[in-house]
Amino acid sequence: MSDTLANADSTVTDVNLLCPICKTDRFLPFNGRENARCANCHAMERTRLLWLVLDKHGLFKPGLRVMHIAPELPLIKRFSELLSDRYYACDINPERYSSKFTTLRPLDISCDLVKIPSCSFDVIIHSHVLEHVRCDVEPVLQEFERILAPGGHHYLSVPIRGDETREDMSDELPLAERLRLFGQADHYRLFGRRSLPEMLDRVWGAREKHHVEPLDLFTPGELAMAAIPEDAWSGIGGHTIFHHVRPLIRGASAAARASRPEPSKERGAASARDAADVFAGVGPKLILHIGMPKTGTTSIQRWLTANRDEARRAGLDYWSIAENHSEAIFMAFATQKRIDKGTMWFQRAAASAKLDSDACRKSFDAFLSGLGDRTGYVSAEALWSFGPEDVRNLALYLRQRQVQALILCWIRPPAEFLKTSTQQLCRSTLAVSDFGIRFHRKIPLDYRRLDAWVEQFGRERVATQQFDSDVVAKLEKLLGAFGIDFKASRKSERLLNPSISLVAAKALLALNMTANGENPDRSRRLRNILLDIGGPDFQLPDSVLRRMRSAFEKEAGYLSDVLSMDREWLLPETGGIDDASFFQWNYDEVINLLSAIAGALAKPEDKSDKGSGGGSRL
């Protein structure tokens, strides 16, 4: 626009004014408000104020993930230059925008937010959007809170009129009436000066204020220069920017945490309390027990089955169906590719009847809709094997049904997990030759699979618990924190897979190497005999522990950094034994072994099938 033209229209030129965005000094009136609009970049008052605030908060910086709904053009330009594809500009009608800087994506915040993984954005911005949304605003704000990363910023502004929010989403309201009540034909509400902060208290946590006071950040001179009207300098009005930083830990418990005298030694108990806090909201509740392997999952399942009725009366509904529900949940939510491959290293190899995916979902659906006020409990080994896609499927499904899920996972320290799993595999498939460099492929140490759960459900909904031998007692305590208390019977049941001696392990390794494939019946019988051989406790050879050291540290680092588990607990001093003792036999051991075999063979065959091989669960 040339100078002559600019002077010819009603442009007001004022040497004291400067658009903070484009640095021009020419402004236009709008709707009777003087200097409302920048003559060059067309930014309105609230956009200029938002710009100043974002700049003051240091949020014009590369690397941030920014979600911007109904984006203002000057901000589109700045953010897309800074962030390129980390900038997520979106609108319910993306075709309204023809920006050369970025591609607008379609997003209907009334229904699409549930599809976005938790903690996806560092900044969320929307100005004058919520009055257009034809659904309850509070759940929308809750979804925004979920997809905002801890420490992330949320900015919003809305039209404000009166103290109370008034809304009408009906079709019957005549257009003229809608215009009169809400100022625009596509407005479903106007927010109240008092109601809106109350709602923000509920979603963002009650604090002193949820809005930016411009005079706290800027001098009157700076605000006047940006042509921000004086009535917007403080208090709540139509220009007000509401602002929230998602707490790094979590709103509700941040204060409680600060007042705790010192961090609890027993992280499990602390995280149980936190988990209970998270679970306090409304809607169906579901505890998803996802593993990990070798953490007493079967004991827990047996205990819950045995006490199913008592648990139900106390408000806990255990999903225990006729089929193997680990497989059912796998069939319901795993990607077709994984179902086709049929690889579940965690699972019984014994062929079970093929379950139908639709039927599995229906069965799960029926369970969820039958919950009522009770908390659902699903324990499925298959969940530990879920990859990001599978977890996403399940998370989306639960969000669409507004189910609050808590992901429960018992953790064994990496070295201990390796040791226990090695013993387990000795019983069936592991051979001495496997102890070479491919050993870690036999037993995947991959705690980072939890990332998919953290991403989809949010860090605060993933409750990791320290495993110890009395996992059932710990679960009882955890449920107690949720207010679920019941008199449960505790039959002292024999350990499913008791540890084996070092001599037994060596004998089994030797057997696996030589006898695999030959007369399975005789191998099975021999395995059962070998399991009983006494001797010193099983330990891993030093060379394996040395080789795995950095993997242990990496996994422990992940669990302590991302899931706040105790690093020292995760990395205990693990004693190995020297390789010679592990891989070689001595005279006494062989005598011991031969006499045990002779003794067992002299007895009639025991028909029980304890610890039999053939791919029993890891």
Ligand SMILES: [Zn+2]
């Ligand atoms: Zn401008």
